[in-house]
Structure formats: C-alpha cells, structure tokens
Amino acid sequence: EPEVTQTPSHQVTQMGQEVILRCVPISNHLYFYWYRQILGQKVEFLVSFYNNEISEKSEIFDDQFSVERPDGSNFTLKIRSTKLEDSAMYFCASSEGPSQGNTQYFGPGTRLLVL
Amino acid sequence: AQSVTQLDSQVPVFEEAPVELRCNYSSSVSVYLFWYVQYPNQGLQLLLKYLSGSTLVKGINGFEAEFNKSQTSFHLRKPSVHISDTAEYFCAVSALNDYKLSFGAGTTVTVRA
Numbered sequence: 390e391p392e393v394t395q396t397p398s399h400q401v402t403q404m405g406q407e408v409i410l411r412c413v414p415i416s417n418h419l420y421f422y423w424y425r426q427i428l429g430q431k432v433e434f435l436v437s438f439y440n441n442e443i444s445e446k447s448e449i450f451d452d453q454f455s456v457e458r459p460d461g462s463n464f465t466l467k468i469r470s471t472k473l474e475d476s477a478m479y480f481c482a483s484s485e486g487p488s489q490g491n492t493q494y495f496g497p498g499t500r501l502l503v504l
Numbered sequence: 505a506q507s508v509t510q511l512d513s514q515v516p517v518f519e520e521a522p523v524e525l526r527c528n529y530s531s532s533v534s535v536y537l538f539w540y541v542q543y544p545n546q547g548l549q550l551l552l553k554y555l556s557g558s559t560l561v562k563g564i565n566g567f568e569a570e571f572n573k574s575q576t577s578f579h580l581r582k583p584s585v586h587i588s589d590t591a592e593y594f595c596a597v598s599a600l601n602d603y604k605l606s607f608g609a610g611t612t613v614t615v616r617a
Contacts, residue, residue: 495548
C-alpha cells in the first residue's frame with residue numbers, strides 16, 4: 390500500500406540553524422501539506438501546496454518557513470533560522486484532491502529538537 | 505473557521521469492553537469529518553471518514569463513527585477493544601471548500617487487561 394515517507398525521523402539542531410525536512414508524498418497525489426504538533430498540544434496546520442504553489446498557509450507559517458517541490462517526488466519544508474519554539478513533531482500529508490473529500494494521508498513525522 | 509472539541513482527554517478501558525470517544529465540531533459550512541489514530545512513536549493513521557451519505561461509517565480495526573448533524577457530533581465507537589488499541593485518537597474536520605484539517609486535542613485510550 391502506498392504511503393507517505395519522511396526523513397529524517399529525528400533532527401537535533403542549534404538555535405539559528407537552518408533545517409530542511411523532507412517528505413515523499415503518495416505518487417498520484419496532487420495536494421501536499423505540512424502540519425506540526427508541539428508536545429502536549431494539538432496538531433496544527435502549517436501550509437498546503439498545489440500545482441507548485443502555496444494554496445493556503447497559517448499564521449504560524451511566517452517568513453522563516455518555506456516549502457518546495459524540487460522534483461517530481463520530494464516535498465520539503467525549510468526553516469531558515471530555527472527558534473526554540475520550533476521544536477515539535479512535523480507531519481507531511483498528501484491527498485488526491487476533492488474527489489475523495491480531500492482525504493489526507495500522513496507520514497510518520499520528523500521530530501525536531503532545537504537547542 | 506472550523507473547530508473540534510474532543511470531550512475526553514483520557515479514556516481508560518478494560519480489554520473486551522466497549523469504548524466511545526466523543527467529538528463535537530463547530531462550523532458555519534458543511535464539513536468532512538475524520539478520525540485518525542496515533543500509535544506510540546508512530547504517525548497519524550486514518551481510521552475512518554465521513555464525506556456524505558450514510559451517517560454511520562465503518563473504519564479499520566472494528567471502529568465505527570456516527571455523524572449527527574443536529575448535534576454537530578462525530579463520536580467514535582468500538583464494541584470490544586484490544587490491548588493493541590492503546591493509542592491517541594484525533595478527530596479532525598475540514599470544510600468542503602477548504603483543504604486544511606482542524607484537529608481536536610486528542611483522546612488517549614489506555615486498554616488494560
């Protein structure tokens with residue numbers, strides 16, 4: 390069964406450093422998303438991406454964040470200058486689109502720790 | 505905007521007993537509803553979804569949920585739980601014209617022998 394994959398599973402970085410989180414969505418999906426879950430808090434939407442551009446972003450997704458689909462398979466989230474409060478589990482998701490109620494399938498997550 | 509309230513943060517239950525996890529949502533427009541499960545140290549797995557049609561939906565691992573529009577609820581049930589059902593369960597909603605999911609805070613289910 391096709392699944393969303395994410396790398397790395399864990400990332401530790403120093404405050405102020407750049408990190409890139411990588412995702413490989415399900416191959417026939419057209420919509421891609423990033424969510425995050427700070428420890429003990431709700432899963433929060435960050436950004437959605439369709440047709441090589443951002444379709445929606447949350448207030449959390451400020452200028453420090455960017456997304457890219459550099460090739461036909463990868464979808465990345467970059468944090469330019471990490472802050473302590475960026476420590477969280479980051480989930481990538483993908484969906485076919487409206488035909489199935491935009492059902493989203495999630496990857497296993499990347500746990501980011503900013504020191 | 506949509507919001508989700510999961511009324512129980514923790515639900516302890518004995519093996520082979522039934523369980524119900526409550527979810528209420530708020531939205532001014534029609535919605536799609538989802539339940540996801542997160543097993544320890546794993547990602548979010550889709551359990552079931554309501555898109556349209558029959559209000560009783562069945563999912564994987566013996567779970568089912570009922571959409572109640574008048575009550576704005578989407579409660580999840582399983583008639584007999586196993587130890588392996590120990591996990592965190594998330595209710596989520598998206599508007600028909602908006603693709604982002606809004607999640608509840610989650611309910612931790614602990615199944616004891």
